[in-house]
Amino acid sequence: MKILITDPIEESCVNILKSEGFTVDLKPGITKDEIKRIINDYVALIVRSGTRVTADIINEAKNLKIIGRAGAGVDNIDVDAATRRGIIVMNTPGGNTISTAEHTMSLILALARNIPQACEDLKSGNWNRKKFIGVELYGKTIGIIGLGRIGREVAIRCKAFGMNVIGYDPVVSSEVARKFGVELVAELDEIYRRSDFITVHVPLNEETRGMIGKNELLKCKRGVRIINCARGGIIDEMALLEAIESGHVAGAALDVFSEEPPPKDHPLIKHPKVIVTPHLGAATEEAQEKVAVQIAQQIVDALKERAIVGAVNAEILQLAMNEVIKPYLLLAEKIGLFQAQILKGKVKSVTGIFVGEMLKNSSQILISAFLKGMLNYLMSEPVNYINAPVIAREIGLSVSEKVSDDSGNYTHLLRFEVKTDKETKTVSGTVFGNNDIRIVGVDEFHFEFKPEGILIVYSNIDKPGMLASVSSILARSEINIAGLSLGRYGVGQKALTVMSVDNEIPQNVLREISSIDGIFDVKIVKL
Numbered sequence: 001m002k003i004l005i006t007d008p009i010e011e012s013c014v015n016i017l018k019s020e021g022f023t024v025d026l027k028p029g030i031t032k033d034e035i036k037r038i039i040n041d042y043v044a045l046i047v048r049s050g051t052r053v054t055a056d057i058i059n060e061a062k063n064l065k066i067i068g069r070a071g072a073g074v075d076n077i078d079v080d081a082a083t084r085r086g087i088i089v090m091n092t093p094g095g096n097t098i099s100t101a102e103h104t105m106s107l108i109l110a111l112a113r114n115i116p117q118a119c120e121d122l123k124s125g126n127w128n129r130k131k132f133i134g135v136e137l138y139g140k141t142i143g144i145i146g147l148g149r150i151g152r153e154v155a156i157r158c159k160a161f162g163m164n165v166i167g168y169d170p171v172v173s174s175e176v177a178r179k180f181g182v183e184l185v186a187e188l189d190e191i192y193r194r195s196d197f198i199t200v201h202v203p204l205n206e207e208t209r210g211m212i213g214k215n216e217l218l219k220c221k222r223g224v225r226i227i228n229c230a231r232g233g234i235i236d237e238m239a240l241l242e243a244i245e246s247g248h249v250a251g252a253a254l255d256v257f258s259e260e261p262p263p264k265d266h267p268l269i270k271h272p273k274v275i276v277t278p279h280l281g282a283a284t285e286e287a288q289e290k291v292a293v294q295i296a297q298q299i300v301d302a303l304k305e306r307a308i309v310g311a312v313n314a315e316i317l318q319l320a321m322n323e324v325i326k327p328y329l330l331l332a333e334k335i336g337l338f339q340a341q342i343l344k345g346k347v348k349s350v351t352g353i354f355v356g357e358m359l360k361n362s363s364q365i366l367i368s369a370f371l372k373g374m375l376n377y378l379m380s381e382p383v384n385y386i387n388a389p390v391i392a393r394e395i396g397l398s399v400s401e402k403v404s405d406d407s408g409n410y411t412h413l414l415r416f417e418v419k420t421d422k423e424t425k426t427v428s429g430t431v432f433g434n435n436d437i438r439i440v441g442v443d444e445f446h447f448e449f450k451p452e453g454i455l456i457v458y459s460n461i462d463k464p465g466m467l468a469s470v471s472s473i474l475a476r477s478e479i480n481i482a483g484l485s486l487g488r489y490g491v492g493q494k495a496l497t498v499m500s501v502d503n504e505i506p507q508n509v510l511r512e513i514s515s516i517d518g519i520f521d522v523k524i525v526k527l
């Protein structure tokens, strides 16, 4: 299996992948067109922030299973396109947290004391001490937007400098924030109103793009200093430039830009009150080593189906590695495949019904497994656990789940009810022992059969001779019956027969069985 790496990465990444038996092509600086031309050969792609993994690359990548980001931000990867194609996107966010928090502190200090400007001035032969008077951090208020991994480490360090730390993050509670010395505020406006320094540590997404613009800067204290070591585009660059030129913002420290590398004559970068670094937050020996090792290990574990760690679009996949859940996933997939082959009409909705605590807790991945089984039969494109819910949504399939205590006699029972424009069909299954999967019900009929191999499924009137008629046709065609299950309402009423056979059923045999009086809806099901 081949893995492509398109950004510079520590050697340890390549060594780990090779030692696990993978072929690695290291091609930093490769063009987009070249990636598109060769990507089909690879099962995994590893990038840092230098490669934009766009939908057109992803659509060429027919064999790609994983896109690995050696680092935190996945905004350079079209995660939706990857999910649609069933490709896992994973990152290694923890590996560069400390380095980025330390770089943020370097920028805060350098901004407060004009260090880059003073350094440049002295190197050009001057000795200006007055020109570079700065401000102390001690006693100042810093507003941290985004109290995730990096935001929290920045908070701890700012506290050590005697700063008053306030923060905003919609998912962090006041109690958690307090542990890091942060006073959580309820509104961003309070950050703008109270802060002497503002630092952003949020991901770049539709919500955060341009979140600090002209209006927000106007709400800030006069003389505020702004730091961005997260992503370019979170702060509107032109609005920031205007606010600095007007004197409302005293200065800015930027590690990241809306376009990277930025244009050479970028007026914000050129401004004397702005200090910049070329996306160096994670650029330490330690961070690069950590993310290189982490991404290599995560990719090996995922490709060898040992564990899924760091997936940003497939959290549920970790459950697919759970040995206890695995047989139920196979069962759900087989039920989906079975349903797809016996249903009449166009599928409108699917409801997963789960009995037993373990199944209730795994409902999402069980539904994905069912959809994988059903949609792979009904559609021409490959469907897996990752893209199954997306494809279901796209084709307008309504998917829901219910919990139930109606278990029959089973501790754990899966039931999938599918509604089409013509009928409703419910199929239930369970697992005996550790991994003996069984279908135990179709609609109101109870029986037990292994969902595997070739099955003949038909409805019939429960009267003598039905089975004999079918078996004599099969015998004449030298088709061996391997197993038989019968479910019926009552004597003389409707019944359902599931017959497992050892050989393929030719069309003429199928027609002959279908023509038997009292037998209808004959289907060949392959599982």
Ligand SMILES: NC(=O)C1=CN([C@@H]2O[C@H](COP(=O)(O)OP(=O)(O)OC[C@H]3O[C@@H](n4cnc5c(N)ncnc54)[C@H](O)[C@@H]3O)[C@@H](O)[C@H]2O)C=CC1
Pocket (backbone or CB within 6 Å): 071, 072, 073, 074, 093, 096, 097, 100, 145, 146, 147, 148, 149, 150, 151, 168, 169, 170, 171, 172, 201, 202, 203, 204, 207, 208, 229, 230, 231, 255, 256, 279, 280, 281, 282, 283
């Ligand atoms: N300059 C560099 O080299 C590096 C930059 N980064 C960037 O730093 C940023 C933070 O990274 P981590 O701390 O690892 O991420 P994280 O995922 O641990 O934390 C992000 C936090 O932002 C919060 N958040 C999301 N939307 C928000 C909003 N609208 N308002 C306020 N808070 C919001 C989330 O709830 C979360 O707590 C990311 O943009 C990442 O790409 C990360 C590593 C290196």
Ligand SMILES: O=C(O)CCC(=O)C(=O)O
Pocket (backbone or CB within 6 Å): 048, 049, 070, 071, 072, 073, 074, 096, 279, 281, 282, 283
């Ligand atoms: O790969 C890098 O050096 C950039 C790191 C980064 O921006 C991230 O991890 O989000």
